[in-house]
Amino acid sequence: MSSILCDREKPACGGQPVSDVASNKTIFALVDCNNFYVSCERVFNPNLEGVPVVVLSNNDGCIISRSNEAKALGIKMAVPFFEVRDLIEQANVRVYSANFTLYGDMSRRVIHTLAQFTPEREIYSIDEVFLNLSGFERAGLSDYARQIVATVKKWTGIPISIGIAPTKTLAKLANKQAKKRPELKGVMDWSALPDPEERLAQIEVGEIWGIGPSGERRLKSWGIETAHKLRQADDQWILKRMGIVGQRILLELRGISCLPLEMVRSPRKSVLCSRSFGRAVEKLNELKEAVAEFTSQAAETLREDRLSAKHLTVFCITRPHSEQARTHSSTVELPVATDSTPELIRYALREAEKIFFADGRFKKAGVVFSGLVPTEEVQTDIFDGKNRGSAGKLMQALDEVNARLGSGALRFAAAGLLQSWRMKSSRRSPRCTTRWNELLEAKTIA
Ligand SMILES: [Mg+2]
Structure with a gap:
């Protein structure tokens, strides 16, 4: 994987001639799951x-x-x-x-299916993935993409659309067109358009990826109303007024790639778990239950990424109309970075007690782990006195049981049993791909 990454072209920003970037081109295909x-x-x-x-x-x-x-x-x-x-x-x-349990699992299945078609991909969000289709031109890019659409539908049941283009910004636009026009059968190759300029003239600047409402207002005030007009604008003029981000968008519209495929996630800086409550929480023991639950979920994420945390923050937000200030938080530095749930819960509960106050109507709480270090590189302390080896084995056993029997099969009592503060989700469908007791049932009708 690393050799692929080193060979990738550098972003071609700053107005280099097109010929410099054409030699090592990526063919971007944006896969977006429909609704x-x-x-x-x-x-x-x-x-x-x-x-x-x-x-x-x-x-x-x-x-x-x-x-x-x-x-x-x-x-x-x-x-x-x-x-x-x-x-x-x-x-x-x-x-x-x-x-979200179901959607996350379905997303994983879609990504797994896409991996059959190209080794180079960037997972952009839960329902969007950029692929590099360079090298597949002989198969005919549109035909190949339609094969991807059909396979993802057949293997996962999820309908997708694909926009193909020499830049990410154009791939986004191509994807929108693929969705709007049923005759394209879910695929649009921007490079195959006979009239790309005309097509850009029909697209408002606000529809372009990266241009928000304020950017749209400014561009329109300068008479730049369509993607075509932005493409024609002087890139130095745009650079002065909209900075490097604006210039990049303009160059990308011209087919000059400035945003490369990012195949490796940058290392985590923090892990956050927070939730709104289904009703106002007013009792300390309820707040502590919630904080213990969020700590235990965030600790699972830490261990998945083989990380340990040196700092722990607990925060809560009060209802907007209560008299106290709205956000309250408290941070503690741990003597030794850890990924052990019981240890983290102990610290988190102490912080929760500090931020709780009577008459506070809490509507949301959360836990943030920061100062993350790889677990193998944790600096211990000679006065630590904890058996960290056995704590690690216990966590491994916990994660294995939960992986086999479903998340939450083994839980910490500190997180409570009834959890009446949980958020409302009265209309949730079964989590039928990740929980044994929520599997779909097939019935024969006599
Ligand atoms: Mg989508």
């Missing part, structure tokens, strides 16, 4: 095909995924659920609470 969370729900419930479906954010707050039928009803992204509740009831829209 991903809704599609995951449909895989295990075919009754949802062809009907409007939406998925809600944590605590059932806002709409975060919509089927095409729900979009056609005019339900917008990120609107609070209560604002569209009437419409949803009238149109019999199926509503689901977010099931």
Whole structure:
């Protein structure tokens, strides 16, 4: 893997001539899962095909995924659920609470399937992956991409779209077009367009990857309304007004790649686990239960990445209308960096006691581990007095049991049993790919 990385071209920013970058080109293909969370729900419930479906954010707050039928009803992204509740009831829209355990596992399956098609890929988000299709030109890029679309659908049930282009920014635009136009069957190769300039003229600057609402306003105030106009603009002029980020976007629109494929995740600096509560938490023991639960989840992530933490922060946020200031936090430096859940919970509970106050209506809490070091390189202390070897074995056994029997099969009593503070997710579908007791059941009808 490392040799592939060293050979990658350096970002060609700063207006070098096109010929300098064309020699070692990457062919970017952006794979984007269509309406991903809704599609995951449909895989295990075919009754949802062809009907409007939406998925809600944590605590059932806002709409975060919509089927095409729900979009056609005019339900917008990120609107609070209560604002569209009437419409949803009238149109019999199926509503689901977010099931991130399921979506994470389905994402892993999609990525695993994509790995069959090219060794070079960047996982950009839970439902987006950039591939390098350089070297597959002979197969015909569009045909090859359609093969990818068909295989992912067949193996995972998830529909995807692919946009192919010489730069990431154009691949994003190509992907949007692939989604909008059914005749393309989920794939668009920007380089094969007979009229790329004309196509750019139909795209508003606000639709371009990396241009947010304020960038859009500024560009429009200068008369640059379309992607085509931005492409034609003087790159030095844009550099002065919008900085290197603006210039990069312009060059990428011209087909000059400035954003390389990033195949290796940069090392973690911290691990965070935080959640909103389903109701205001007012008792210390409830806050401590939540903090113990979040600590134990974050510690699992630490061990997955073979890291130990030197610093631990506990924070909580009070309800907006309570009288106290809103965020409260406390940090402790551990004598020896650790990845052991019981030890971390002990420290976290002490910090939780410090930030708790009577009459505080807490709506959210979280734990952050920082000062991360590889577990093999942890500096011990001669006065430590702890048997770290056996603590490590205990954690290994815990993780193995939970991997086999499902996450949370073995838990710490400090995290409580009932967890009545847990966030609302009253409409969550079964976590049928990761929990034995939530498997799909097949019934024969006599
Ligand atoms: Mg998507």
